[in-house]
Amino acid sequence: MRTLRRYLTGHMVAGWALFATVMGVLLLLVRLIEELERVTDRYTSGKVVLHVLLTLPQQLLTLAPVIMLVGTLTAFARLEQLNELTVLRSAGVSKARLLRLLVMPLLVLCLLLWGAMEWVTAPLHQWGEEIRSEARGNNTLEPGQSLWSRSGLTYYRLGRLGLNRSPGDIDIFEFAPDHRLLRAIHAERAEVIEGRRWRLEDALVRSWDSGTLQVQRVPELSHDQLWSRDELQRLLLGMDSMPPSVLYAYQDYLQRSGQSGHAHALALWNRLLLPPAAVGMALLALGLGVKPGSQRGGMGRQLAAGVLVGVLFYLGSQILVALGQIYHLPPLGTASFPVLCIFLAALVLLRRLRW
Known part of the structure; x- marks a missing residue:
């Protein structure tokens, strides 16, 4: 046999x-x-x-x-x-x-x-x-190109991805249920700490309270629900560069944050x-x-x-x-x-x- x-x-x-x-x-x-x-x-x-x-x-x-x-x-x-x-x-x-x-x-x-x-x-x-x-010089986001994501009523934009995959030019917009802008955060640099938690460096925070604009500069600010390190490495390279485990984690994140993960699923x-x-x-x-x-x-x-x-x-x-x-x-x-x-x-x- x-x-x-x-x-x-x-x-x-x-x-x-x-x-x-x-x-x-x-x-x-x-x-x-x-x-x-x-x-x-x-x-x-x-x-x-x-x-x-x-x-x-x-x-x-x-x-x-x-x-x-x-x-x-x-x-x-x-x-x-x-x-x-x-x-x-x-x-x-x-x-x-x-x-x-x-x-x-x-x-x-x-x-x-x-x-x-x-x-x-x-x-x-x-x-x-x-x-x-890297050889063709396209390892960073092109001028005018951005990555967008959303978690509930919070929207995230990544405008720069450095040669060593270091994120930069980050904007975070937080809205109220009635679509009023509550807070806008901008940071020129950030570091992925672990998972989806980022540390924003020298962040400019604008918030609206009772119609009054408040602006403050924060040396460091942590924020969750952004892209993980693995996702940053593969998002610009297409889904063929994602193994099944990364594909599953990313489409699950898209669905939980209220975005369409249909293509990834x-x-x-x-x-x-x-x-x-x-x-x-x-x-x-x-x-x-x-x-x-x-x-x-x-x-x-x-x-x-x-x-x-x-x-x-x-x-x-x-x-x-x-x-x-x-x-x-x-x-x-x-x-x-x-x-x-x-x-x-x-x-x-x-x-x-x-x-």
């Missing part, structure tokens, strides 16, 4: 690695051609190559379901070419036993993908984006459901590719069909995400719909599988 599981797992891993390598090389060439057009004195070709290599794993991770589908089809096409599926069936290995043999490696793969997106691909992507951003669920989608694609490939005694031409058609299904899934998922953002569809339902379709199709094909 263990020997057979290792043998089948080895073939599947080889198929996944082969197709991942092919996709990685294609993406690498496309990204290099695209980025080399932006080479400058500071953004050199060496930094271009480093940026592309560091951001490549995150892009490959988004293609994990397609890689799993085509890689599994390739593995079982190879087994059929060697007539080993026929041997397995003749030896009394039932369809249910075959599925049980593959459950453990698929679960391990699912856990590895979750771990990779949390501790590997997102940090590498952030590193790569920071290299490009949708990105979070898409990220979390990516490994199950990859497992579903592997099961779908079993239903398409496990056909003992099939002709080689038939296996070629199955591989072509697998590639087509993978492309349609990827495009359909991207379209569904866009529609979810436009029409504010429920994030969990929007992200889980294609995954449920995959498992349903895999279940139908596996039930109809002649083994």
